Amino acid sequence: MEVFENLSASSRLPEEPLDAYSRVISGVAGKLGPAVVAVSGRRRRAGGSGVIIGSDGTVVTNSHVVRGLRQRGGGSLEVALSDGRSASAEVLGDDPPSDLAVVRFEAEGEVPVAPLGEASGLKVGQLVVAIGAPLGFQQSVTAGVVSALGRSLRGPRGGRTIENVIQTDAAINPGNSGGPLADATGRVVGINTAMIGGAQGIGFAVPVSAAFRRVIFSLVTEGRVRRAYLGVMVQTRPGGGAGVENVAPNGPADVAGVRPGDVIVGFNGKEVRSSDDLLSLLDAAAVGRDAGLRVLRGGRELTLSVRPQELPQE
Template sequence: MSYFLSKLVRFNRSSVVGAVGIVSVGSTLLFSDDDTRFRTFVTARLPLPSQDASLLTLAVPNDLFPPHLPSFGQHGILSLSSYRVGPGSSSDISKEASGAVHDGSKPCGCFGRDTIANAAAKVGPAVVNISIPQDFYGVTTGRSIGSGTIIDKDGTILTCAHVVVDFHGSRSSSKGKIEVTLQDGRTFEGKVVNADMHSDIAVVKINSETPLPDAKLGNSSRLRPGDWVIAMGCPLSLQNTVTAGIVSCVDRKSSDLGFSGLPREYLQTDCAINVGNSGGPLVNMDGEIVGVNIMKVLSADGLGFSVPINSVCKIIEHFKKSGRVIRPWLGLRMLDLNEMIIAQLKKKDASFPNVSKGILVPMVTPGSPGDRAGFCPGDVVIQFDGKPVESMKEI
């Protein structure tokens, strides 16, 4: 670590900590059904130019449409440009109309009238409605709704963390029940197995005496801008709702949306998603899950975002191995320096280094990798791996 990071001389650190607001970076809120020791909290501050986009787990007023928290009084009646599909027989699905994504650049030329309907029919029976009663001092005040997909016949369901986990790390509800309703009308009681708030992915389990319909996971790395996809779920508790669109971007960076912390990438589509779509699948024309729908931008049309299924699979592997997602951690709180901050620091302490860019380290967690590498509060990072750095995202 000390080889890769170059620091300037240290100065009066107490004055820096007193003069600069500390921004929390790289933290995650973890939930594990088996171990509560790893529950922590995140505070995120969005820059003003980027307040039009945010994870649905963040309460940002006015601009964001929170699909998991319907409020007719606030948003009015919503116009849903979607249609409903029923379960279809696998024998009715034509292979010629699969619309599969090919590795080459040559179009398959097989997109037909029934392509979207066939893809939806493959996944539809595995899409579920997730409903959680909400209470206030013992009185049921409403329900939190969302969607999910059965990915294993044993009742393993993939959904969003913010649908089943609240901001305190556990879902508070009357009787603590998670109700899962299948497309055929059957209802089960679900249990949160694992959830990771940083990625907004969770796994819920239901028990059934008979095998349940499940959906096949695809390969999100094969998606290209312009590929057709469909979003499925239960917006406003309207089960079996399907909307179609195209992939707008396959690697939309979290920094593009104004998110701090560890970098993340999303699939951007123009599929219509609304209240209750959170946790539902994004499906390719082969009827495979290629993403999990988690958020949209309220102040614009056709800006929806999904977690790529390849990333989801890695998260699930972490769940299976350790019950939580393990990520790199430096134990440093960092702040990007700009001209205004540098001027304020120099005014506060004349010994502040003469720099124009860099990263201030106002806090170091004792015993962390950063602490063991020799970092101290007040350090300024100017190089990483021998190259100049100007912002945290370069580290």
Template sequence: MLVDNQNSKAYKPASSPFRKALSYLSLVLLGAGATFSGNYFLSGHLFSQGLSNSRSSTQALAEPAPTNVSLPTQNTNFITNVVEKVGPAVVRIDSSRTVTTQMPDMFNNPLFRDFFGADLPTEPQKRVERGTGSGFIINSNGEILTNAHVVEGADTVNVTIKDGRSFVGKVMGTDPVTDVAIVKIQASNLPTVMLGNSEELKPGEWAIAIGNPLGLDNTVTKGIISATGRTSSQVGVPDKRVQFIQTDAAINPGNSGGPLLNASGQVIGMNTAIIQGAQGLGFAIPINTAKRIADQLIAHGKVQHPYLGIQMVTLTPDLKQNINNNPNAGLTVDEDNGILIAKVMQNSPAAKAGLRAGDVIHKINGQPVKNAEDIQKAVEDSQLGSNLQFELHRNQRDMSLTVQPGAFPIEQAQK
């Protein structure tokens, strides 16, 4: 029942067939109008654009709704473009090696034999260790850059590229000092990456990682450059000679050897390390360092790092006091800063040049050095047999000595 608001009288609607038909027609027209306007809204047009100036609104609403309207597509972002460009040059590396476990000599004692009997093995035990990592193609002839620890000691290396083809890889050389390796596969016309310049990186720039973490092939993660110049001791690998890039792009086991990219799709680093228990912290070898090592591995199969033969520590006032108060230190320090030589290796280039334990280094080739990492970098950037001019303090007087770096013995951890 309809109620007139003006006089509050009740009316009963007419029940003629004509009035019912007119009511049904109104409902149909309203439904068509809703469909029409909805479709135009989805297709990005204003409702008014579907009306003609010469038509009445009733005529326009009565027209059938279009049936070929498509939803708008989302534009691809820069990460998608980077992945499409670089992804085909990122590879999976599966390696295996046989590890032999020697029996301790004590197990050959007859008393152990009599007690354990047949439970004691009589021959060295062998087992096969398998690992998975990543890499990226730097030359179309099949030269692949990856981490040394991915292929170190491997008996077999298999490389799978994104299009599904698999190749037997040959390790051309490894450098455990920087954790860089080159693997070669027999192929041609392969997709390659474009290398950037890691010296120009600044914290806050975009970072994109591609690799095979935890066996999940072709995984893409993104973040930013969190920091540059992280020392090997800060990362927890003091035996390496690398100033690492830090990123919050997710890096997991299996990402090792994969590329870290900038927003233009250029490789700026090689993913290599994570700190156990940390979240949002990953580290990469700067591509300038990796490329320099890769060139030597391709040309010579090995790398010779300049070497001094000293153990050193960055001085602080607290460290100075601890050394001077320790009668077993064998040293007396009379200044609060600089880099203290704690030990000089016998027959090393440093020993031959006259450096001594207790010397405090302040400059190399006229450039101030603030910490031990500065000296490490200066030595690494030098050439074998070149001259490094050290300005130091010894026994309360200033001195200058010339040191010629020698070849780094891989088995030693001294800088």
């Protein structure tokens, strides 16, 4: 076939329908992409990503994104929308323990809002899509699977451990932080938070859960999250309960007699089926109040008395 005939023939090819996998990714990008913003500092200083969850311009992003931009360029932030609009934004609150933050911009006209899903129903191997502004390339879409669930991740700059994060092999790069991780229906199931430098296909996202919703509500209404503190690092056990990985010396749990290897199955009269359950019960109402802590130890169930302290803000 002559080259000119080949060139001409290629221009007349009918448009082929997308395969099922491509249809899903394209559909998620079209549905969720307009609600994803780039978050930057003064003079468009590179920052991270965010996702609009309120028609009033309320955006969820990462605490480390907000704090990093503030440290490098003062308190002024800016968001860039997918349609080219940009606006200054104020920080309503940020919460390092969950690595979540909320900012708000003045919305001129209608703004797209991302639908929130629920991470509790995710399965390992399930398709997920990440959208954000890695290295400043806004509206970048990557896809992968849920690699693992219930991971623990050390917060930025040696901070506190963030529990129950989602691990994914969808490409997460600097600048993706704060952007959404979505399921195949286009619902946000996580907020991308970190990657492992030098590795390939190991990224993490804060799950959308009951705890996530409480954090966001507190940040919007009070500007901070008040928490109770036991002084334990826990991990969800396959059979249920929050397994104690280690105990902080002289912390409330240590004083109460909690040991590494214990499995916490109840707190203050309520069942604990996972580490997320325990974290959700350690709210402001639990600070400074004696509570019963049911633990499994060596096949026996014990009830210990513990008095949670308030988790320091810094």
